[in-house]
């Protein structure tokens with residue numbers, strides 16, 4: 001793993017190929033034009049550097065859009081190190097462009113340290129995540145920007161084991177990935193027994209991008225175990241009601257097309273989960289002319305799906321008829337080896353929930369006589385002994401990022417504008433937030449939306465003073481109470 005580690009011009013990094021930087025830079029230029037929220041924050045804070053002194057450890061898909069986020073954090077004064085939060089989601093040209101930087105060259109890079117490449121092993125993934133914590137002069141980070149909570153998890157587990165003075169041995173029941181995390185922390189403890197304890201004490205907070213990471217944070221807070229304040233970026237309206245829904249509406253079909261190029265019209269598609277991501281997934285598949293059915297456990301979301309005109313079924317009802325299965329639940333074991341054994345020949349199985357255990361890939365590999373054939377990277381044919389096969393995308397991991405390049409810039413500008421504002425909030429107000437999970441105030445949510453209106457030619461109606469008084473709101477907002485659901 002460390003053979004990927006390079007040092008050039010005083011910068012450490014580990015990426016696939018630095019010579020891809022100019023390809024990445026061209027794409028970033030186009031992305032910047034599509035990211036008005038981030039670009040206007042750069043303008044608003046020009047010369048002020050609100051993040052000066054912040055050492056931000058970022059773990060979030062290393063895409064072109066994230067590259068624009070990173071350079072926004074840097075423009076606002078932050079010192080940044082970055083990894084991807086998924087083994088397949090890195091765009092190698094984006095990683096290269098960020099290391100080289102806007103002013104640097106491949107020979108003399110002057111950008112930001114990145115440790116990420118497309119197609120990491122799990123061991124490499126956790127090695128990369130560990131590199132996040134090695135800022136210059138032996139310092140650790142003092143801010144975390146997380147997607148899914150892996151960087152936060154490493155700090156919390158690190159502190160727990162440092163307090164105990166030892167890292168436990170993995171048990172046979174432990175997930176393979178957890179044994180790698182334990183190995184990573186064992187190495188860390190041996191070289192510096194107080195490393196994560198210091199990092200946790202220095203960290204002013206974490207801003208978390210996604211539903212799954214946020215769920216982990218609320219769990220820690222409930223147990224009284226959260227070590228620093230957290231801002232739940234996901235539940236900003238301009239994040240989850242846009243990125244999760246409209247973003248997947250773009251990138252799910254993009255991933256299916258790039259992976260399989262199969263005609264979607266007329267096919268029977270099953271969307272498991274009808275939350276924000278499920279709603280966008282169902283809509284986009286329907287837009288392609290697929291016949292979409294939905295599975296749900298929540299009666300409210302099930303009723304929404306039914307009222308949106310989709311049949312709500314149990315997976316067993318359709319498993320042998322459906323052509324495409326997409327999981328969007330953030331849960332576990334949604335598609336089992338038994339389901340896949342009963343599927344049609346060449347049924348497509350993909351997951352867009354955060355972790356890979358929505359599809360029981362470990363169980364699939366254990367089916368007696370099963371054969372795995374690589375069609376191309378991130379597309380595998382799993383041949384059952386009876387002769388039928390299923391096509392599994394991105395090994396069960398986020399296929400919209402593994403088989404395509406994730407959500408487009410415009411929608412990510414909404415998410416990332418929230419991220420930057422959340423970083424500024426926690427960094428500039430030390431001591432004002434307790435070790436709990438917070439959401440950004442509504443006026444900032446409305447600000448994010450406002451920053452994206454001009455680009456779409458939106459002409460917003462302005463309230464008169466009389467109308468505002470009648471509604472009981474201020475002319476300049478916020479316009480809705482916190483309990484409003486959009």
Ligand code: NAI
Nearest residue numbers: 210211212273275276277296297298329330331352353354
């Ligand atoms: P959500 O909570 O709004 O939706 C999940 C839905 O799945 C809920 O309605 C829940 O009732 C349902 N569900 C749970 N267990 C189920 C089961 N066994 N069978 C059927 N339905 C079940 O969450 P959201 O925001 O839609 O996120 C879902 C996942 O997608 C999370 O893991 C999140 O981190 C991830 N995500 C992925 C993105 C991507 O680019 N691929 C973007 C944003 C979020």
